[in-house]
Amino acid sequence: MTFSSGDQAILHIDLDALVANWRRLGGMAPQAECAAVVKADAYGTGAAEVGKALQKAGCRRFFVAHSEEALALRQALPDVTIHILHGPTAGGEAELAAANLTPVLSTPGQIAAWSALAKQLGRRLPAALHVDTGMNRLGLSETEAYAVATDPTRLDGIELAFVMSHLACSDEPDHPLNRQQADAFAALRQRFPNLKGSLANSAGIFLGADFHHDILRPGIALYGANPLDPSAGPRRAASRMAEVVHLQGKILQVRSVDRGMTVGYGAGYIVEKPTQIATVAVGYADGFSRALSGRGSAIIKGRQGHVRVPIAGRVSMDLITLDVSALDASDCRPGTPVSLLGGGIDLDDQAAAAGTIGYELLTQLGRRYRRVYKSSAA
Numbered sequence: 364m365t366f367s368s369g370d371q372a373i374l375h376i377d378l379d380a381l382v383a384n385w386r387r388l389g390g391m392a393p394q395a396e397c398a399a400v401v402k403a404d405a406y407g408t409g410a411a412e413v414g415k416a417l418q419k420a421g422c423r424r425f426f427v428a429h430s431e432e433a434l435a436l437r438q439a440l441p442d443v444t445i446h447i448l449h450g451p452t453a454g455g456e457a458e459l460a461a462a463n464l465t466p467v468l469s470t471p472g473q474i475a476a477w478s479a480l481a482k483q484l485g486r487r488l489p490a491a492l493h494v495d496t497g498m499n500r501l502g503l504s505e506t507e508a509y510a511v512a513t514d515p516t517r518l519d520g521i522e523l524a525f526v527m528s529h530l531a532c533s534d535e536p537d538h539p540l541n542r543q544q545a546d547a548f549a550a551l552r553q554r555f556p557n558l559k560g561s562l563a564n565s566a567g568i569f570l571g572a573d574f575h576h577d578i579l580r581p582g583i584a585l586y587g588a589n590p591l592d593p594s595a596g597p598r599r600a601a602s603r604m605a606e607v608v609h610l611q612g613k614i615l616q617v618r619s620v621d622r623g624m625t626v627g628y629g630a631g632y633i634v635e636k637p638t639q640i641a642t643v644a645v646g647y648a649d650g651f652s653r654a655l656s657g658r659g660s661a662i663i664k665g666r667q668g669h670v671r672v673p674i675a676g677r678v679s680m681d682l683i684t685l686d687v688s689a690l691d692a693s694d695c696r697p698g699t700p701v702s703l704l705g706g707g708i709d710l711d712d713q714a715a716a717a718g719t720i721g722y723e724l725l726t727q728l729g730r731r732y733r734r735v736y737k738s739s740a741a
């Protein structure tokens with residue numbers, strides 16, 4: 364892909380690959396419904412575009428974190444079920460009901476407010492119930508959940524769609540908390556015998572049938588990251604997903620730097636032999652982590668094939684510098700595209716080089732990139 368003159372960087376988002384990932388995850392639990400988690404603007408990839416592509420493929424249920432995300436997604440997707448993981452904000456309930464959104468209720472206060480609104484409106488309002496089974500983050504405690512189960516009047520006016528819980532360690536398949544949470548969730552479902560259940564995030568889907576229940580909630584795997592942690596060892600090969608995100612920066616300049624000179628802020632990168640340095644128009648203001656300074660790598664397609672080159676010196680606000688000495692000068696010129704994520708740079712590897720996880724690299728993806736969506740269904 365060549366750059367048109369104004370582009371500094373292009374973010375390619377492959378919606379076909381994303382849909383293929385969604386189908387594959389759903390296929391792993393054919394009796395369950397595969398929803399999609401599109402919080403944080405679909406992990407940085409664009410919730411409206413991703414939502415429409417998945418809806419076209421048959422996805423009918425979406426999860427976001429905030430009410431505002433749900434209201435925005437409702438504009439793009441008038442006919443699907445949209446769940447708000449953080450539940451309704453106090454005082455904001457009526458707006459959510461008017462937009463036909465389905466909050467996930469996690470506290471007795473949220474249940475009471477949603478039930479009160481239903482009575483006031485004189486109609487049943489849909490919701491889901493989140494019960495904590497060991498993460499200790501969001502959700503009713505098991506005691507609170509059992510209190511609700513024994514006194515269903517607390518749910519007056521609420522049409523419960525399902526009961527859910529969230530796994531703390533699903534990316535580590537051997538972690539003992541997985542089994543404990545699966546058992547606690549199975550016991551909880553006995554108390555709500557007529558409700559569907561939802562437990563598995565992306566990694567949870569790979570833990571097997573005991574974790575699948577009725578509704579799957581994949582996020583990260585849709586966007587191409589491997590949901591399992593490196594500690595999963597060889598099993599990780601089976602959870603590799605199709606690449607969705609490819610970030611290409613553009614070379615602005617190439618310069619020869621002599622032995623003993625330094626590159627970039629802080630003069631921390633000292634050149635030990637004559638070196639070719641290429642300056643690329645992406646920096647930390649674009650969400651390209653400054654933690655990749657001297658650690659990350661990039662790929663340039665030259666006549667020898669794809670050549671991996673190191674980031675030399677610090678990532679600055681709008682620029683990075685690469686040591687491109689390994690390339691032929693004619694393959695490395697102003698305008699040459701450079702892959703910084705995807706296109707041979709594995710998302711999870713680049714994240715590890717930055718000391719973080721793929722989730723964070725994706726959700727930081729910058730607003731200055733020209734975004735190009737690939738979709739054969741469009």
Ligand SMILES: *Cc1c(COP(=O)(O)O)cnc(C)c1O
Binds near residue numbers: 400565566
């Ligand atoms: C973010 C989130 C998910 C999706 O998790 P992934 O690891 O990205 O698949 C599912 N459920 C809940 C409650 C979440 O917060």
